[in-house]
Amino acid sequence: MKHGFRRRVLSLLASTFAALVLSTAIIHAAPPSSASWKVVKSPNVGKNGSILRGVAALSAQDVWAVGEHDTRDAFPKELIAHWDGTAWSVVASPSPETYQDLEGVAAVSSTDVWAVGWATVDTNSSQALIEHWDGTSWSVSSLLKEASTLFAVATIAANDVWAVGAYEPLRGRVTTLIEHWDGTSWSVVTSPSPRHDNALTGVAAVSSGNVWAVGYSNQQALIEHWDGSQWSVVTGPHLQNTNDLRGVAALSESSVWAVGYSSVGSTSQTLIEQWDGARWQVVASPTAGMGSGLQALAVVSSNEIWAVGSYIDDSGTYQTLIEQWDGAQWNVVPSPSPQGNDDLDAVVAISAGDAWAVGSMGSSSFQTLTELYS
Numbered sequence: 587m588k589h590g591f592r593r594r595v596l597s598l599l600a601s602t603f604a605a606l607v608l609s610t611a612i613i614h615a616a617p618p619s620s621a622s623w624k625v626v627k628s629p630n631v632g633k634n635g636s637i638l639r640g641v642a643a644l645s646a647q648d649v650w651a652v653g654e655h656d657t658r659d660a661f662p663k664e665l666i667a668h669w670d671g672t673a674w675s676v677v678a679s680p681s682p683e684t685y686q687d688l689e690g691v692a693a694v695s696s697t698d699v700w701a702v703g704w705a706t707v708d709t710n711s712s713q714a715l716i717e718h719w720d721g722t723s724w725s726v727s728s729l730l731k732e733a734s735t736l737f738a739v740a741t742i743a744a745n746d747v748w749a750v751g752a753y754e755p756l757r758g759r760v761t762t763l764i765e766h767w768d769g770t771s772w773s774v775v776t777s778p779s780p781r782h783d784n785a786l787t788g789v790a791a792v793s794s795g796n797v798w799a800v801g802y803s804n805q806q807a808l809i810e811h812w813d814g815s816q817w818s819v820v821t822g823p824h825l826q827n828t829n830d831l832r833g834v835a836a837l838s839e840s841s842v843w844a845v846g847y848s849s850v851g852s853t854s855q856t857l858i859e860q861w862d863g864a865r866w867q868v869v870a871s872p873t874a875g876m877g878s879g880l881q882a883l884a885v886v887s888s889n890e891i892w893a894v895g896s897y898i899d900d901s902g903t904y905q906t907l908i909e910q911w912d913g914a915q916w917n918v919v920p921s922p923s924p925q926g927n928d929d930l931d932a933v934v935a936i937s938a939g940d941a942w943a944v945g946s947m948g949s950s951s952f953q954t955l956t957e958l959y960s
Contacts, residue, residue: 697721745769889913
C-alpha cells in the first residue's frame, strides 16, 4: 500500500520496534472503571485489505474515519466512513487520480470537515491531497503537483485550518510541508526543515496564534510552533538514539502533549512529552512487550488523556496499545486485539468516558478496526 515518495517518507518515519529485544519496563494497571474499550463492527471495501488512519468527532452521533483500501493491483484507494450513532457506513469519496490514501481528518462543524493525505497517477510520486465535506458530499479542495504528502489536519475555525506533512523539493531531500486554509484557498506556509530528512505527522491548535506541529528530523523528534506570524523550531528534550513524535494534542497554552516512540540500543519505548508553557519535558509512560510505540492522542481534560498505538508481544505479534493519563500518571488500559497483528493509528475523545480509536487488524489481509470506549 505504500509506494513512491510516500514510501520513502514512511520508511523514514517507521519505528524500529519491529525487531526489538524484550523490554523490562513495568506496565501499570489501569484504575477500575465501569467503562471499557470494545470493538465495533466497521466497513471494509474490496478483498485485499482496508485500513483506517484518522478519526474526528463532532458528537456521539457524528464521527468520521478515513484511510485506504487496497485494490487488485495492490495500490490503494481512499476510504471514508461515518458513524451515525448506530453503525459505521462507507461514504462516497471523489477518489482523484489513480491511487490515493487519506491519513488525517478534522471537523469544524457537521457541514465543514477536512481530510488530508495523498494521491498519485503513477507509482513514483505522490501529491498532497486535501478533501472537504460540505454536509452533502466530499470534494477535492487542493492537490499539490510536487512530490508531497499530508499526514494530519487541525481546525480552528471555518477560515483557519492547518495541514502538515512532507515534500521533496530536491531529489533525495525531504522537507516539512505546512499548508493553511484561510476560508478561500489553501496556501503553503514556510516552515523550518533543520536537517536532511524532515516530516511533520501531527498538528494541534490552541488558538489562531498558537499552533503546534510534531514529527521527525533525521531520526530525532521535531517540534515546531506557529506564533501567529511564523513557524519556528522549539527545542525539546535531548534523547539518545532514535526518537520520533507522531501525534500532538492541546489542552491549553500551558498544557500540550505529544506522543511517539524512542529507542535506546535495540529496544523501542513509548515516548510522551508535555509542554508546560515554558518547556517540553518527557513524562514517564509504560512500555509493553518487546517494544511499544504510540501514534496519536486525544485530550479530554487535565485528568483524562488518551494515547494509542501498538506493542509487540512475546510471540512477535503486534497488539493494540491504549494508555490513559489520569492526572498523575500514564497507565495501560486493556484494549481488544481481535486478530493479532493489530494496530491503532488514531483516537478522538467526544467527552469524558466517550472516545473512539481506529486502525487495522490482521496480517494477510488488513481489515478496519474501530474501538469505542464507553
